[in-house]
Amino acid sequence: MKESTKHWILIGSFTLALALLAVLVPLLFAKDLPKAAFSEPVTVITPEPETGEDAIAIYTPTPSPVPLITTPKPVYPEKAVNLLVDGNPLFAVGSREIAEQLVRNFLDECAAENLSANAILLSASIDAALSTVPADGSVEYLEYDVALNLLRKDRTLIPVRRTAERVEVRTEASDPQTERTPLLPEGARMFRKLGTPSRTLVYTETLYQNGLPASEAETLNTPVRAGSATTELVGTYRLPVNHVYDPEAPNLYEGRIGTVPASLSFIAPVRDGKLTGYYGLQTGEMRYGVDYTAAPDTRVLAPESGTIVFLGERAGLGFVIDIRHDEGFLSRVSFPAGTAARGLMLEKHVNKGETIAVLSAPEGAREAVLHYELLIDGIPYNPLYYLP
Numbered sequence: 001m002k003e004s005t006k007h008w009i010l011i012g013s014f015t016l017a018l019a020l021l022a023v024l025v026p027l028l029f030a031k032d033l034p035k036a037a038f039s040e041p042v043t044v045i046t047p048e049p050e051t052g053e054d055a056i057a058i059y060t061p062t063p064s065p066v067p068l069i070t071t072p073k074p075v076y077p078e079k080a081v082n083l084l085v086d087g088n089p090l091f092a093v094g095s096r097e098i099a100e101q102l103v104r105n106f107l108d109e110c111a112a113e114n115l116s117a118n119a120i121l122l123s124a125s126i127d128a129a130l131s132t133v134p135a136d137g138s139v140e141y142l143e144y145d146v147a148l149n150l151l152r153k154d155r156t157l158i159p160v161r162r163t164a165e166r167v168e169v170r171t172e173a174s175d176p177q178t179e180r181t182p183l184l185p186e187g188a189r190m191f192r193k194l195g196t197p198s199r200t201l202v203y204t205e206t207l208y209q210n211g212l213p214a215s216e217a218e219t220l221n222t223p224v225r226a227g228s229a230t231t232e233l234v235g236t237y238r239l240p241v242n243h244v245y246d247p248e249a250p251n252l253y254e255g256r257i258g259t260v261p262a263s264l265s266f267i268a269p270v271r272d273g274k275l276t277g278y279y280g281l282q283t284g285e286m287r288y289g290v291d292y293t294a295a296p297d298t299r300v301l302a303p304e305s306g307t308i309v310f311l312g313e314r315a316g317l318g319f320v321i322d323i324r325h326d327e328g329f330l331s332r333v334s335f336p337a338g339t340a341a342r343g344l345m346l347e348k349h350v351n352k353g354e355t356i357a358v359l360s361a362p363e364g365a366r367e368a369v370l371h372y373e374l375l376i377d378g379i380p381y382n383p384l385y386y387l388p
Helices: 001-034 098-109 144-153
Strands: 042-047 054-059 081-085 089-091 119-128 130-134 160-172 177-185 190-195 197-208 212-225 230-235 273-279 280-282 285-287 290-294 299-301 305-312 318-324 329-335 355-359 366-378 380-382
Touching: 081 098, 089 098, 089 144, 098 119, 098 130, 098 144, 098 160, 177 380, 305 329, 318 355, 329 355
Parallel strands: 177 230
Antiparallel strands: 042 054, 081 089, 081 130, 119 160, 160 197, 190 230, 197 212, 273 290, 280 285, 290 366, 299 355, 305 318, 318 329, 329 366, 366 380
């Protein structure tokens, strides 16, 4: 064999040996390599020394741990504090002074909010223990306006306790009373006295929590005026079955005379007036006074000195003037609406014969009508017994 041929065979054998070593050496030591050395899954075949068979192992790389990212602590103002409610941190603000101002302004806003009508605020206070500690980054830092708006939206964050007092006038009417009297015909009914309801000032204290009423309690009742019952008179006097009213001959059937006054003497409420209606039962209806007709513009006179106690319109009577006299007597003068009262007012004193009004006739009528009643202790009597 030529020398050159041998030379090339040696070179080829050496090259093949190097290639085999490059493949076998990693395989022989692959089981001892750390799994983290592989970036992708690797299949490793190794011969078992006892059986001579190949063992197959698949190694999966372990991912590298994710580095922990830490958030740096927020930077607060140097004097920032946490506001604590019953020991629990709520939020942080710029300083203790800001926290105090925030709570004070929040309390002022809550003080008069949602009070009931006519209520007066008695007190307002924070219903929790408040304190401050240096800010430590455990709660959110809020600017003043943001913190105040947060408290406005949720009143439970800092509970507020308020008490308010409401004053009201409470009225209560007394039960009506009925009295039977022979001074009125049977079946006739009239009010002797109109009752007045009692009046009491009631003080009610209300407790508010978180802006809403929590409880109420009456603390004081102060009577202002005692009430009186309405008294109604019911007639018991029986008229004869065949009674016929005779306006020209007043008699027992036109009522009984009442108390004779010791110091009073009455005059008719109009001069030159014509008596056209009498006291008593007329066509099945009881009349409690007398009627006069007179020319328009006739002056209406006070029948006796006294004090004006009522002045105005009253259903069924028209315009009414009540004059209270001494000894329990009261004159009631009424006429159609439109008659002019002359300079009168309640509680004004008028003298006997003084002009209290000027009669006015209804449209198209030639005469004006006036009705006059005389009451003694609230009961109407026939005025003709007391007029000249």
